[in-house]
Amino acid sequence: MLGKLFSTTLSVLILTGCAINGTENKSSSVDSQKILRGSIYGKLVQNGDGFYIKDQFYSSSPQARKSIINSDRKTNEWIFDAATFYPGFETKQFTCEESACEALEELANPFIGLSFASAMRGDTFEEMTKRKGLSYEQYDPFKDQNNLSEYAKDATAGVFVAAISPWLLVAGVADLADDGDSFLTKRINKNVYFDHVAFTNEIREQVKLKFGSFATYKKVISQIVIADNKNQKYLENLNKELNFKSYKLDNLRTSSKSSRTHYLREIAPYSINLPSSLEDLDNYFTSQISDYYEQEKLRITSEYDKYYDLLAADSINYYSKASFNSVDEIENARIKMKRLQKQEELLGLDTSTALLHVNRSEQILRFKRLKNTNSSLAWHSFIEKYSNSDYANLIASAKSKEKLALKFEVDRANKRKQAQELAQARRIAKLESLNKWRKTVKVGDNTFCGRVIEANSNQTMFKLALSVKLSGYSSEQWIHIDNIYQPWQGCKNVNGNLSPNS
Incomplete structure (x- = not known):
């Protein structure tokens, strides 16, 4: 018949900051003659x-x-x-x-x-x-x-x-x-x-x-209310420290891919118990609370150090073997190992193997990225960077790659120079052919923009019967010998300005 009813053990801890109606305690300042309802x-x-x-x-x-x-x-x-x-x-x-x-x-x-x-x-x-x-x-x-x-x-x-x-x-x-x-x-x-x-x-x-009396009772409860407010402040501050340390442990565990489970035990709020004697209560609860949370702080620090040491070892082990896909990943790993390196003596750990692996991985990754480049400057920078710390023994290969890149750059420069010289020669030959043709132009010859119908006495100006005419412009036009081109180059007439098509 009573199977639907359930039970839970009564807590003996101070559950801070709450009242029966779910609201916060009304005040932190308590008159010894007035106890706040719903506070204690x-x-x-x-x-x-x-x-x-x-x-x-x-x-x-x-x-x-x-x-x-x-x-x-x-x-x-x-x-x-x-x-x-x-x-x-x-x-x-x-x-x-x-x-x-x-x-x-x-x-x-x-x-x-x-x-x-x-x-x-x-x-x-x-x-x-x-x-x-x-x-x-x-x-x-x-x-x-x-x-x-x-x-x-x-x-x-x-x-x-x-x-x-x-x-x-x-x-x-x-x-x-x-x-x-x-x-x-x-x-x-x-x-x-x-x-x-x-x-x-x-x-x-x-x-x-x-x-013994209501007066004593009110004094005791008033002291408990005051103590409870201090209790809440101690608990709040220590919880902030606990959360920060937990955050650091979580980051270390995540970065090291550790499967190790860890947690910092939650802070049990101080349990307020009456002393054997009700006299001299003024500092009893506050001193008890202070001592309690000091012990809790020491406990949290001890637990944190324990888990940090274990996770630091996991992190070092992970970065001693990890594969990296980017220089950014490697740099993050190096930063973490450098931090742990500063604590080696304190932690009793050795980061040298992990740092060597990280540095070696970086050198290999950078080498692979340069493998197909023909930049001698890039290979020279690589050699300079790792000349005194050839973690992966790649300097010799890099120097060979640098020589090949230098040869490629010289060959490319020579080919570019030859192409430029050939183009220049063609331009000169074309100009010489044009100048030679211009010396032979006479009345009746065809040009790029029409036939020559008249020339001046010294053969420097020629009148053309335009083959490309514009409305509103004359169909004939004088032009200097230096602006005459061969017929095959075609004519472009823009507002009376004549030029070859090619």
Whole structure:
């Protein structure tokens, strides 16, 4: 029947920065006469027929909004708000079916009751203050609660004590059913409620027994609230350091392709426990917190050094054998090895083999890239770079390649020179042929732009009957002997300016 209910062990750690309503703590400055609601939680424990308050306190409620108690056995621990003495978990009333109510009777819980009507004793803190017309500031949990008992009187016919967990007040009793049962088909006839009056009165009594007075209790809780704020700051700062170290380890592991799993153990927040004596509390919690996080810092450093050493060894081993596809990859590897080289003595490692492999890989890669080049300058630069550190024994081959490149460059230069000389000779021959032809031009000869129809006395100017005529221009034109070309070169007439086509 109870198979659907689950359990989780109560945490004893300070869960920093949270309140029952999911909001952050309201202030870091605490008046010793006023405890902030929802900032600190205590735990009431039933021991036989009696109760006591545990020495541990929390900065959030482990029971908030979900079950953390095994509901198929007696519930004997309850989280309470240190400011109001109200439960640190959901306690809203709900109704049960007749047969489901029978299941509740099988359990025993001193603060759970059933009623045929809505029970005022079952009002949550918010419901109680609203019904009474109280604000939070007006509510004082340290005063006698008899007035609340008067206010909370209700129809209690048929009330009985049943053992259920606070979680049932959230989940509803339908979860108590076996898989084959269906209580939803039964008649709803009772309300299940949490007796807040009995609960808060019991806590008041236990507070007086444990702390001697409410004044001492308020002083202690105020110190705990202050300490919890310091706790949060210590934890936040140390978590930043932990995250940074984890980031460095992750980078080292990724770059070395290491399959080694590693992690820095998370920081367990300081657990606030009352000292054996409640006197001289002013510096007790803060000194305890400081000492605790100093030890945690030493622990993180030790773990980091351990994993760093292992991953550094993996990195060196990887870069002693790795294949590289680019100079950038090689340069990154060299940077990593140079960093580790500075820590060789500290780490007890030897990076020489890895650095030799990295440098050798770079020389081979650069040689392969130059293999088909005919640049003697490129080969000369390669030889200069590795002349004093021929890691891959490639200098001799590079010098041979340089000689071949020099020969190729000389041959290419000679061929270029010969081609230029031949072109120049052709230009000269063409010009000589043109000049020779110009000396023979006379009236009646054909030229590039038409026939010569007239010449001056010294045969330097010739009038042509244009073969390429333009509208608006004369069909005849005088032209100097130096601008006359052979007929086969063709005519171009642009706005009366004559030139050969080729």
